[in-house]
Amino acid sequence: MDLPTIKDLRDAAARLAPHVRRTPLLESDALNAQTGARLLVKAECLQRFGSFKLRGATNCIAAMSPDVRKNGVAAFSSGNHAIAVAAAARTFGVPAVIVMPGDAPRAKTHQVRALGGEVIAYDRVREDREIILGAIARERGLPIVRPFDDPFVIAGQGTCGLEIADDLTALGLAPDVALAPASGGGLASGLALALRDRFPKVEIYPVEPEGHDDLRRSLAAGAIVENAPGVRSICDALMAQRMGDLPFAIGADGFADAIAVSDDSVRAAMRAAFARLKIVVEPGGAAALAAVLSGAIDVRGKTVVVIASGGNVDADVFADVLRDAN
């Protein structure tokens, strides 16, 4: 597969305009004072359906010829990508079949069904979702919408970066550093393509959970390495077993390094987003903000952008995080 280019991102932006929300770049005097930086937060949690995933899924389906998608589309995901594919398929009037683990959050399977998606449950321990998805896709003639390893998906996520670049330009700012939560690496690699085109010196950092730091190890090794199975983290949206081939190819040159953050720093970042920005950020969505606020990266005196990538968190989990502060 060819790597997506800045032109692919611009084409994606034109395709997505009627379907996605242009999310704001927020700022807090208190967070600027706390970090000693000019900190800008892209509030992608305010995106329709609560995460950036709508961008990539919509771009991927929009770019298919009507004949390719006529029977519908298929995907696997336990979370935000599932909801995004169901929503994007509905936009184009085609069915969506989503393979989801039987123990996926009920709120998320419920939302997929509410959007008209068909949910196929599988046993996470005994079954292989790739095999199940492949069989269904073949049987029903459905193209697969991959969560990150697809040039149209990466270009779609990159439109988030184009908006950031435009807003920074309007503010007369050039970013020194930009950080995005990362699992498969689709958002971070799209961000790298978007920002480095406009600001060649910007350093891009994907941010991942501690103990699940395959991006950092892959970049260091010069080859993709997988995460050990069974690692637990509050960042349920950042648990891909390995990053994508395309994000790795983009990131090998486009990422400065990767940063790993602890669950506690993620909780603190969620509380800061609540108190200072008045936005609801899910654990995985707060990883990049956590890297900055915890001091995992030194940003004093710099202009810094972080993406708050999603807000789909259950009320009881969020309440627990708020209570932790006491």
Added chain:
Amino acid sequence: MDLPTIKDLRDAAARLAPHVRRTPLLESDALNAQTGARLLVKAECLQRFGSFKLRGATNCIAAMSPDVRKNGVAAFSSGNHAIAVAAAARTFGVPAVIVMPGDAPRAKTHQVRALGGEVIAYDRVREDREIILGAIARERGLPIVRPFDDPFVIAGQGTCGLEIADDLTALGLAPDVALAPASGGGLASGLALALRDRFPKVEIYPVEPEGHDDLRRSLAAGAIVENAPGVRSICDALMAQRMGDLPFAIGADGFADAIAVSDDSVRAAMRAAFARLKIVVEPGGAAALAAVLSGAIDVRGKTVVVIASGGNVDADVFADVLRDAN
């Protein structure tokens, strides 16, 4: 005092441009489905310092001649207006003296001081804040920034309505109904001036806490009536004893009626804003959304705008509200 005009609102927008954030108009497919309406939520909780109050305070101080404000400004408030005046005074490089009740939330007195404001505490039971404020203002030669009964403050709050009008026009929509939380009536009357200029048929509703429904009773009586003392509500930001003279004069013609909402419906609206819009809304800030979601007003088939006017809520209060759902 003359009533502010649409020109005053436009002048305010020009003055405020460098100092306030243009907040987004959010929408949720789920809330549209739930209400049977096209529901647009002006997320003013994302404003700098967490509420619309920055608009009015900044416009009022910006419009003063440098000679008038040279010794600083004074205000009384237990909440968002206090923070807004301190922030606006800092913008213009002058001191702010804020008279606050001794039992005001520590987070709010702390924030006023962090912004360089001087806090004068008074005893809510034994002392009269008007007398204290008047004495300090005379002694030190400070103009008073009133929370709502001032044409510049109302024009500043009205800029929120101008942004709504522009965003609706860009979406090709004309609103049937618009609702704003109300206490003194500054925001709701500014909204009426802004929206009725562009959309003469729109119905404007201020929304207030049950048992504290002086706006509804004042509009019905054709004269300002006060609230009984001692009423309790979760909406701490909506507890003015009576509405302002200017908001009453604007509202007598500009408001369709006023609506009162229960604490429980406010909590449900805060949860809906959390789950569907991913924004943090304080109790008083959620009153207008509560009126729509509780069915206190029938909006089926209509295009409806509500202002989510602030997000300054303590973490433990917000966690309690989220837990209530169980």
